[in-house]
Amino acid sequence: MIQDGAAELFKDLGEIDSGQFEHYEPEEEMILNMGPQHPSTHGVLNFIVFTDGEVIRKAVPDIGYLHRSIEKIGETVTWPGFMPYTDRVDYVAAMTANEGYAMAVEKLMGLAVPKRAHYCRAIASELGRIASHMIALGAIAMDIGAVTPFLWCIGHRERINDLLEELCGARLTFNYVRIGGVSWDLPDGYAAKTNKFLDEFIGSLYEFQNLISNNPIFVERLRNVAIVTRDEAIDYNLVGPNLRASGVDWDLRRDMPYSIYPELTFRVPVGQGWAGTVGDSYDRFYLRFLEIQESAFMVRQCLLQMEPGEIMAKVPRNLKPPAGEAYARVEAARGDMGYYVVSDGGPIAYRVRARTGSFAAMGMIEAKSRGLMVADLVAFIASLDVVAPEIDR
Amino acid sequence: MELLLISTLKVILVFAIVLGALSPLAGWAERRQSAMIQDRVGPNRASIGGFRAWGLFHPIADVIKLMTKEDFVPATRNRYLHTAAPMIAFWSAVVTFAVIPFGPWLQIANLDIGVLFIFGIASLGVYGATIAGWASNNKYSLLGALRASAMMLSYEVTLGLTVVGVLICFSTVGAQELVVAQAGPIWNWGIFKQPVAFVLFFVAAMAATKRAPFDLPEGESEIVAGYFLEYSGMKFVMFYMGEYIEMFLWSALATVLFFGGWQIPWVPFEGQTWYEFAGVAKFLAVLVAIAFLQMTVRWTLPRFRYDQVMDLGWKMLLPASIGNVVVTAVVIIATPAGGVLQRVALLVGNAVVVLVALAVAAAMKGENKIGVTTEALRTQRSEEAVH
Known part of the structure; x- marks a missing residue:
């Protein structure tokens, strides 16, 4: 029965086989194999680009070059032991990936996390989001051909990494969040240090604005390029900044509140066609620029609001969640990140599944690449802010 | 002997x-x-x-x-052209320095055709890029080569036309003669007669040297390294050095045309020995300053897209430079040579060119922005691609 149903389901899809490129008959077309080793494919992405000169007819993402079986590893290590692997799912903003997994397991166990731990998580996540968005902005600028903004962004990110290192001892793969809390409390004088950094950082953003956001060449390169309309964004299941840039007002932190976010005040920027049309590449760029400022504001609020207390719930040493399943969603830097965990009551997960934003974004590329130029494709991919391991996991 | x-x-x-x-x-x-x-x-x-x-x-x-370093070459290259291309690029950049007057004495050959020789030879450099891209048998290189040839040809037209205005003003094409004609007070310099031409020249020269924001032939983030992708070792150096030398070439030419070459303002050259050295020093100082400006621009601006570069070159720079040539010619004929009236009239003419260009650009902005035509073209192309 099941096989019949599947055959019914895939009937309309026609012949899709791995050899589709071999049978491709070029009609004055050039097939450009972009990647996996290419300066602007953000890790190891591969695009098979069918071009007519500079104009792209179709760009097909060929994913799977960075598959590291992270989900499968989840079925072989203990529940807390999977936490370091979540860092590797999205290594640019690892804090939110940590948090999502922890939340899923906590949901499964019915654990109540202490309030201070929530604050610590929010501070770490939002700092991580700033760092991630700095990389995204810099990478867009660099793919457009401006190297200087990237270095400036990396400079700011280094200082955030310093802060996070002070918090948990690591600079990239943090492993900070624990099931039931966080591993370390804030060190002494952390609030003052963070506030000082944020003052300087937010104060220096106008430089970035002058250097790149308002640069006519830069604006001209991104405006009206690869417009994703509101409906398309929903159809293609875009999440996070990419979704909001298309004019959809949806943020998990506000609309499906978790952790400490209901107690924080923040705005959710939505794409408004700042340079051209709603949902063009410039909107995706500028929306991240605005989100950075909101995140900074959230960190300040957390530092003000938080009170002394526990940072870990009472968690048994040998973690055995009751049999069942749970799904938890967090608003990661690349949008809605979900963890689905299934337990059979043992010390090892029966199934761990991560749902990530970059994978959804890759689905757009084939449809949206029609008629773009080669240089636009690079800008488009950069503006989607994909991270290669998040696609494959 | x-x-x-x-x-x-x-x-x-x-x-x-x-x-x-x-x-x-x-x-x-x-x-x-x-x-x-x-x-x-x-x-x-x-x-x-x-x-x-x-x-x-x-x-x-x-x-x-x-x-x-190992001179690594792709197996599928064209053996002879792949080797010849960097030599052409390097040669065309270097040879042009033969007519640059660094000082009253320091000029290899004072050719009658002077500046025209530079344009003639420098425009051969495009063969280096094109042949390199084709002979490498690499698709990125090919794209880079096509971009390079299209862009360099487009901007060479503007480059040549901007110089025509200066040549009309000084009524000579000899490099040394141009410098001599700019002797005396500082307002005898070309830039005070042809300020618009200098701006256009500077932009077009940056395009001719294929440096940011016009570095799309190499466009690292798009086509990896463009036409010299398949070169390594000394062959790569030839392209690399050729680019720098070309940058200095256009800076040197700008010095000759617009900044009085080796002439020190208000100090006449009457065969003094110290002047020969001071002149060379002044020439190099101006040259380095212009090159410095080019580098600053490179590290500040992002890269144009291919169609935007074409639009800028053909729709904005070229009409402006043609207008400049016409206005300059009219002023030179209509006013008595060398007078204050002519100097003022030239500046007024330049201002007119700028104002007209700005007005046209503003008028075009409503319906015909750069990019909007491209947008229409792209929509049309994408429709074709769908069918």
Whole structure:
């Protein structure tokens, strides 16, 4: 029965086989194999680009070059032991990936996390989001051909990494969040240090604005390029900044509140066609620029609001969640990140599944690449802010 | 015999300046300067006996590295053209320095055609890029080569036309004669007669040297390295050095045309020995300043897209330069030569060109922005692609 149903389901899809490129008959077309080793494919992405000169007819993402079986590893290590692997799912903003997994397991166990731990998580996540968005902005600028903004962004990110290192001892793969809390409390004088950094950082953003956001060449390169309309964004299941840039007002932190976010005040920027049309590449760029400022504001609020207390719930040493399943969603830097965990009551997960934003974004590329130029494709991919391991996991 | 000796001496001196001093220093300056712009430390590792000299030894280390590097060539290349291409590119950049008057004495050959010789030879450089891209048998290289040839040809038209205005003003094409004509007070310099031409020349020269924001033939983030993707070792150096030399070439030409060459303002040259040295120093100072400006632009601006570059070149720079030539010619004919009236009229004419260009650009902005036509074209192309 099941096989019949599947055959019914895939009937309309026609012949899709791995050899589709071999049978491709070029009609004055050039097939450009972009990647996996290419300066602007953000890790190891591969695009098979069918071009007519500079104009792209179709760009097909060929994913799977960075598959590291992270989900499968989840079925072989203990529940807390999977936490370091979540860092590797999205290594640019690892804090939110940590948090999502922890939340899923906590949901499964019915654990109540202490309030201070929530604050610590929010501070770490939002700092991580700033760092991630700095990389995204810099990478867009660099793919457009401006190297200087990237270095400036990396400079700011280094200082955030310093802060996070002070918090948990690591600079990239943090492993900070624990099931039931966080591993370390804030060190002494952390609030003052963070506030000082944020003052300087937010104060220096106008430089970035002058250097790149308002640069006519830069604006001209991104405006009206690869417009994703509101409906398309929903159809293609875009999440996070990419979704909001298309004019959809949806943020998990506000609309499906978790952790400490209901107690924080923040705005959710939505794409408004700042340079051209709603949902063009410039909107995706500028929306991240605005989100950075909101995140900074959230960190300040957390530092003000938080009170002394526990940072870990009472968690048994040998973690055995009751049999069942749970799904938890967090608003990661690349949008809605979900963890689905299934337990059979043992010390090892029966199934761990991560749902990530970059994978959804890759689905757009084939449809949206029609008629773009080669240089636009690079800008488009950069503006989607994909991270290669998040696609494959 | 004496003539031969002097010529040889001049050749050695000029190439010592260009190849021995300017180019390596440019490599260093660009790193150092970009480091400062980008808030980095910059080159400081290469040292001789623990003495680092702010990274000044890096060019030496570079040369050693590149000379000892394997000359890796793709198996499917065209054997002869692949080897010839960097030579063409390098040669066309270097030979043009033969007519650049660094000083009253320091000029290899004072040709009658002067500036035209530079344009003639420099435009051959496009063959280097095109042949390199084709002979490499690489798709990125091919795209880069096509971009390079289209862009360089487009901008050479503007480059040539901007110079025509200056040539009309001084009624000569000889490089040395141009410099001599700019003697006297500072307002005799070309830039005070043709300010618009200088701006256009500067932009077009940056495009001709294929440097950011016009670096789309190499467009690192798009087509990896463009036409010289398949080159390594000394062949790569030829392209790399050729680019720097070309940058200095256009800077030198700008100095000759717009900044009085080796003439020191208000100080007449009457065969003084000190003047010969001071003149060369002044020439190099202006040249380096213009090159510095080009580098600053490179590390500040992002890259144009291919169609935007074409639009800018053909729809904005070229009409403006044609207008400039026409206005200049009319003014020169209509006003008595060398008078204050002519000088003022030239500036007024330039202002008119600027105003008209701005007005046209503003009028076009409503319906015909750069990019909107492209947008229509793209929609049309994408519809074609769908069908």
